[in-house]
Amino acid sequence: MQRLAGFIQESRTWSRAVRGTDLLRRVACVLRQHFDIDAGMFIYKKRFLRNHFGQLDTSVRVYEPWGMTAPREQLEGLVHTSKWCIGSPSFECSGVWEPISELPHHWQRQFERSGLAYVGAWPVLDADRVPIGAMVFGRRNGPLIHDEDVLSICAEQVSLIVELIVQRRRAEDASRRDPLTGLLNRRGLMHFLPDVQADAKSSGAPIVVGMADVNSFKRINDQYGHARGDDVLLDIAGTLLEAIGQHGLAARIGGDEFVFLYSTPGATAERVRQEVIERFQAKPYDVCVGCVSWTEEMDWHMCLDAADSHLYARKGYTGLSRERV
Template identity: 30%
Template sequence: MTEMLDRRAPPRPFFNKLLMPFLGAVTVAMCLSVIYLPAPIVDRMLRDDVHRKAQEWRLRVLDALESGSETFARATITRGDELWLSQVTTLSEIYCFKLIAAEGQIFWSTQAEDIGVVNEMPFFRRIVAAGNPYYQAEDRPVSEVDDHFLRSASSNRAELYEDETGKLMRIAEIHEPILQNGRVVGAIAFYTDLTELRAIFVDRLERIFIALSVVSLLMLVVTSTVIRRSGRMQLRVINQRAEQERQMMAEQMRLARNVRLLGELNEWLQSSRSLDELFKMVGRFMSHILPNSEGSVYVYSSSRDVLVGSASWNGGHHCDHIRAEDCWGLRRGRTYTFGSAEVDFPCSHSESQDDRPSFCFPVLAHGETVGLLHLKAKDSVPLEEFRASQRLAQMCAEQISLAIANVQMRDQLHDRSIRDPLTGLYNRRHLTETLRRQLEQAHREERPLSILSIDVDHFKRFNDTHGHDAGDMVLRAVASVFEQVCEGDETACRMGGEEFMLLLPDLGLPTAALRAEALRGAVERINVRYGEKSLPRITISVGVAVHPEDGTMPQQLMKAADDALYDAKGRGRNRVAVAGEDDPTQAEVAALHASPSPTPQEEAVA
């Protein structure tokens, strides 16, 4: 044995001499990469992200301004523009932005003291005025950052900046040029704070570089050690290391894939236009992100009394409706895990005979519960493997919650933009869009379409006699009748003042005239009380126009209905007139052929 040991190959001094310098050089290179690479990479990522968001906000600002790009040519904004612009900083990560005319003068800013100041920086004329965006990110002392940002920050954050006035903040400034007919008419300057976001990304990237550096160094050391071994020990160590590397690579690839899928999920969800579209995206992505889990998602109804089943994936199923008390996660206000404790209870919305482990994640947005994410382990999936996916599932729930809140907020804003605030009916803008769409469909399918133009008789006299509050009550009562009698695709709109219009698809002249007469009678039977007294009888005059006889374009059809309305008012009011009919009794004759009994909707109104 001693002879065998003595016969071992002598150490290779040349290899040993090269090994340590090589390891030292690699260590230095990795340390330098940890120190110098993360910040430029993150800055490039943030620059691209700020460019993209600035372009999105430029489009949103131009869409919101009443005159669009012409606002910059005139360098003036309306009161409505100012109200909308003042809300931008509260709805986004932008803490300051300015509207700049072509010559560099700031004509609106979140900082009032900037208004009227001329931007004389060289980059403005050289880059922005030439139609190119300009981006700059630099570190600034907290004391130099706009007070507006400190006021808009949370109290804890503001206290932090006050206590650390010597700290630097990473501020991104980007100027987006505004073009009109190929000519630069102005620019929008956005300012956002990247301090925390940059620090988070740099820290994460540094950790990744450190981890990779440590792993690489360990691999070099182990490899050098393995090379110096012989026989089966060398082969066994190499095989073990190869297996570890395979597992580590598989884990890294799995993590990278999950990060990529989460990023794609967030990007797609933020671009969804409706909840139906959003839940389709959720179903497709979740089947890839969590392949070992069956899942379903629920969202609160508008009345918040039940949760509506919206999507399922990987063989899961969802109920049409569940109540909050059916889920232990919603009742307890936190994530509920079934199947991990010695004693636990299944949720009512889950199958009682199914003892597979499951998660119930309350979906929270802005401190409010908006839905529920339910996950259940597939058959033969171990409990440990299923529980290991909890953190990833929680991140998915957070992404889904923010997307649901954003879509619901967009839906609410859109609904407000097409509704009359007094009566709750649709406004003129919505009627015009709907009428154009319905006319195209009626023309394409050769189907009739009728429109009723309605005016409350002597409404001005009514306002002068009983006051505007009573007049508002009358308008709401009349609007309630219109809303109740509309069915299916029928649309009731308030055009302004005491004028209304009803859009009745698939109704020809006889049926439309009968509906108009029934509607007139239903309004006449309204009894409105104001204070301790009943208001005088309410009557309406109605003009009826039909596609295609009275017009094929929206303005033609609306004018025909208005002309018929004026005809009805000229005949003494409280009556129905049909467009193009010279016989003043035409509508009355049509009404006589109608059933004398009111419809169920009219009975409900009466």
């Protein structure tokens, strides 16, 4: 009863977790302290995390393993061959302790090497009660049957808090994105800017900062309607993402104004500008692009102002000659 009281007391803090990894770390700590669980891990399919490219990470990962001789990366490589993670993926958990002889042979070896004799798996569920993860635990000695009920309650509580975290992360992501194009907005740009800087610093690659807008965009809206204008903005967003690929980020910071960062070895402002412009050559609208290399002497606002100045300098000598839509 004392162990159960300690478990309940400490589990009350789980709802304070702001990230899934933080939650699972707290859960692992409580289970190690208050139950005779000698080893464990959490298997979970990501559902919500988008990077600055707008890509969703839906991979299945192993989190917070303890008491296992194999490192996390090795366990993660075997996860799709387990009896708990099946299909595309789907998760199947019995919620009871079983001898490790019930496991696939390579998983038997993993648990034997860690001196474990029994294993149990409890499901982590989403809001629709669909299993999206598993809490997998191992024990050296015979299982205590009443622990199965407590671990089921633990899994239910983890499932509820995971869902709260998911919804919070989705709201955070939506607040950083332009609702029309799905690109980052100003807030999202500033949030992910340090990631691009860190990647560039580790690789030694320069960062080129560019600005782009549509020539005569007001005329497009006035003559063809705002729906056509929205189509143009969506096409620009998709084209910029294609041009940048995995080498930077793109944002819509207002109206027809776009900002992008591009970082690869040997990149120069003029080369990047030409590559981006070429992507728009066959479009039924004109864009103007200005780029600068981000140097150590420039802070972010100085760099953005310089790119903006280059953009309007280009507008000055191109004369906005083509007006097609």
